[in-house]
Amino acid sequence: MNQQLDFRILCDPKVESVLNRLYYEANKQRWKLIFYYLPKLPGLFMGKGIQWSRTKTEFFSDKYIPIERDQGQLIYLLARSINAKTIVEFGTSYGISTIYLATAVRDNGGGLVIGTEIVPEKIVQARKNVTEAGLAEFVEILEGDALNTLKDLNYTIDMVLIDGWVNLALDVLQILDSHIRKGGIVLSDNVGTFKEDFRVYAEYLQNQANGYRSATLDLKGGTELSVKVR
Numbered sequence: 150m151n152q153q154l155d156f157r158i159l160c161d162p163k164v165e166s167v168l169n170r171l172y173y174e175a176n177k178q179r180w181k182l183i184f185y186y187l188p189k190l191p192g193l194f195m196g197k198g199i200q201w202s203r204t205k206t207e208f209f210s211d212k213y214i215p216i217e218r219d220q221g222q223l224i225y226l227l228a229r230s231i232n233a234k235t236i237v238e239f240g241t242s243y244g245i246s247t248i249y250l251a252t253a254v255r256d257n258g259g260g261l262v263i264g265t266e267i268v269p270e271k272i273v274q275a276r277k278n279v280t281e282a283g284l285a286e287f288v289e290i291l292e293g294d295a296l297n298t299l300k301d302l303n304y305t306i307d308m309v310l311i312d313g314w315v316n317l318a319l320d321v322l323q324i325l326d327s328h329i330r331k332g333g334i335v336l337s338d339n340v341g342t343f344k345e346d347f348r349v350y351a352e353y354l355q356n357q358a359n360g361y362r363s364a365t366l367d368l369k370g371g372t373e374l375s376v377k378v379r
């Protein structure tokens with residue numbers, strides 16, 4: 150992916166150098182991920198959902214599985230375009246997406262990115278990474294199951310990134326729904342890759358009765374971009 154482009158968009162060498170390090174580390178895990186997904190590919194190609202195993206959480210407990218750089222650029226630009234001050238993220242992992250979002254919030258004049266992560270070791274590292282990027286004051290990472298930690302959130306939300314496990318995506322969105330302002334944006338990763346698993350979720354966003362206009366972008370094989378219109 151084009152690092153030069155990232156640099157020009159984010160205009161912050163410190164942020165960029167942390168992102169470069171994290172993407173380098175994430176990239177080192179790619180073979181483990183390929184071997185993990187290999188047996189699931191026939192099911193995916195045949196339009197079946199992934200049969201997630203019980204060992205899934207264990208396998209992913211030290212995996213970055215971040216958004217890609219072009220998705221990072223998109224969320225940065227979208228957050229700038231709507232002057233997002235409050236952003237909620239389902240699935241922080243080691244903080245790559247958090248760093249893009251927090252850079253946007255900082256550049257918008259300040260605000261808060263509320264991250265969520267269930268793996269304690271990832272939370273420790275994500276906080277270190279965000280701090281190294283100089284963005285700590287713009288980030289709070291809620292520890293534990295997002296279904297619990299987001300329940301009592303009392304903010305008006307400008308933007309949401311859905312990037313946690315697919316089976317929880319709709320529940321998380323529905324917890325946040327009434328807090329998302331008109332004109333707010335929901336960006337959802339992996340909607341194309343795990344199409345069947347995300348079917349009900351995508352249908353919810355694409356059903357205009359639920360208050361969104363939504364399109365699946367051809368980005369990382371399918372990224373859902375949804376705007377709250379009422």
Ligand SMILES: C[S@@+](CC[C@H](N)C(=O)[O-])C[C@H]1O[C@@H](n2cnc3c(N)ncnc32)[C@H](O)[C@@H]1O
Pocket residue numbers: 209210213214215216239240241242243244245246247265266267268271293294295296312313314317
């Ligand atoms: C795809 S990764 C997130 C990647 C991150 N957004 C990035 O771009 O670097 C998904 C993360 O969601 C976390 N997660 C899964 N279920 C969760 C839950 N119920 N509550 C909070 N975090 C959860 C996983 O531990 C994992 O780190």
